[in-house]
Amino acid sequence: MGSPSIRDVAAHAGVSVGTVSNVLNRPAKVSGPASERVLAAIKELGFVRNDAARQLRAGRSKTIGLIVLDVRNPFFTDLARGAEDQAATAGLSVILGNSDEDPDRESTYLDLFEEQRVLGVLVSPFGNVTERLERLRERGTPAVLVDRSADGSGFSSVSVDDVAGGRLAVEHLLAQGRRRIAFIGGPFEIRQVEDRHSGAERAVERHPGVSLEVVEVRALSVIAGRAAGEAIAARRPEDRPDAIFAANDLIAMGVLQALLMRGGAGITVPDDIAIVGYDDIDFASAAVVPLSSIRQPSALIGQTAVEILLEEAENPSSPRRQVVFQPELIVRESTMGSGAR
Incomplete structure (x- = not known):
């Protein structure tokens, strides 16, 4: 047996289909006894109104x-x-x-x-x-x-304003004395990634002798960040950046995991490499090394x-x-x- 219809409810309650419709949509128009019979029939039959159909009729x-x-x-x-x-x-x-x-x-x-x-x-x-x-x-x-x-x-x-956010992140790193900065993010088809990188570039342009390396990743994810972090950790110490600005907190957390897991490389955060993320998700403050981040509302x-x-x-x-x-x-x-x- 299929789902009960509005006609089934009307027959069970001994009222017209119009009365059932009014109980469902304009209850003030129906008298108390008739309304009670309709509501009892709905409960007994297990009727569920097709709200999607009603909304489509309404447009x-x-x-x-x-x-x-x-x-x-x-x-x-x-x-x-x-x-x-x-x-x-x-x-x-x-x-x-x-x-x-x-x-x-x-x-x-x-x-x-x-x-x-x-x-x-x-x-x-x-x-x-x-x-x-x-x-x-x-x-x-x-x-x-x-x-x-x-x-x-x-x-x-x-x-x-992601351009301003990127600038804030890198200016903070510069204020800590960092000079070899890596931006890790991607794909650059995402406008937010491009804008955050643009802000980082603007901050660096004001400081002679500061470099900004771009490490592009395929996704804004922890896994992508971890892969980028492992590649950086595998470099010779003199070839590593001394600061990383990640396009979001998930990438930053992946980088942090990779650097900390490479204990044999002797890398510490932030002494050797400082990290700033973006978004300030809840996990940022709960990381093993709590992450500095750019907060969005x-x-x-x-x-x-x-x-x-x-x-x-x-x-x-x-x-x-x-x-x-x-x-x-x-x-x-x-x-x-x-x-x-």
């Missing part, structure tokens, strides 16, 4: 689609939590999609969200999604970029993006907004040792 669902680069990264987990909390205040829910830094997968999620007729889309893009988002907007689905500036694309965005980014999305859903002609938060340097033991040069 728009009560959900927001969110696409992030890597759901394993705690930064995006916190961002999603902020979006979810803000959406809940408006009676909405958030569907999370993980692009895994894959433009095809990103496109698939955008197709899925359009099919589901979500109220709006939040996306931390990997590929160039401007044209795709424009088509969504033409069909009535607003979109807001998160953790990425809009760059004149005509969309609202909520981001952090991850939950606030998600909350603000939902606020803007709801404004645009209510009024599609509202002015587009670009909200840019400033990063903050958090100093811990990974940069504040006795080996300042």
Whole structure:
């Protein structure tokens, strides 16, 4: 036997289908006794309303689609939590999609969200999604970029000034006397990686005699950071950097693990190599050597993006907004040792 329908409920309660619909959607219109019979029938039959179908008939669902680069990264987990909390205040829910830094997968999620007729889309893009988002907007689905500036694309965005963050990180290392700095990050197709590297370059340009080496990795992950750290640890001491700026905390933690596991190489953090990460995830402060990091207001980014999305859903002609938060340097033991040069 299939799931009970609204007609089954009506027959069981001895009322019309319209009465059952009113109990579900406009209960104030139904008298007490009739409402009680309908509710009892729903309970006895185990009826579950098809909310998705109802929302499709209404033209728009009560959900927001969110696409992030890597759901394993705690930064995006916190961002999603902020979006979810803000959406809940408006009676909405958030569907999370993980692009895994894959433009095809990103496109698939955008197709899925359009099919589901979500109220709006939040996306931390990997590929160039401007044209795709424009088509969504033409069909009535607003979109807001998160953790990425809009760059004149005509969309609202909520981001952090990653160029300033990269500059903050390297200026801190320079203030500790470091002169051979390595930037570890990638892929550079990710705008945030490029911006953080650009900020590092700007800091170095102001200091003659300081070098900035680029170590590109394929992913913003602990495993990629560990591989980069092992390669650096295997170098001769005079060929190693004396400081590392990692594009995110996951890479920084992988580098830290590699350096500490190479006990035979005699490398200590921060005396021999200082490390700064980015994002200030919870694990940064709990690392074996607590990591200095550039903090982003991850939950606030998600909350603000939902606020803007709801404004645009209510009024599609509202002015587009670009909200840019400033990063903050958090100093811990990974940069504040006795080996300042």
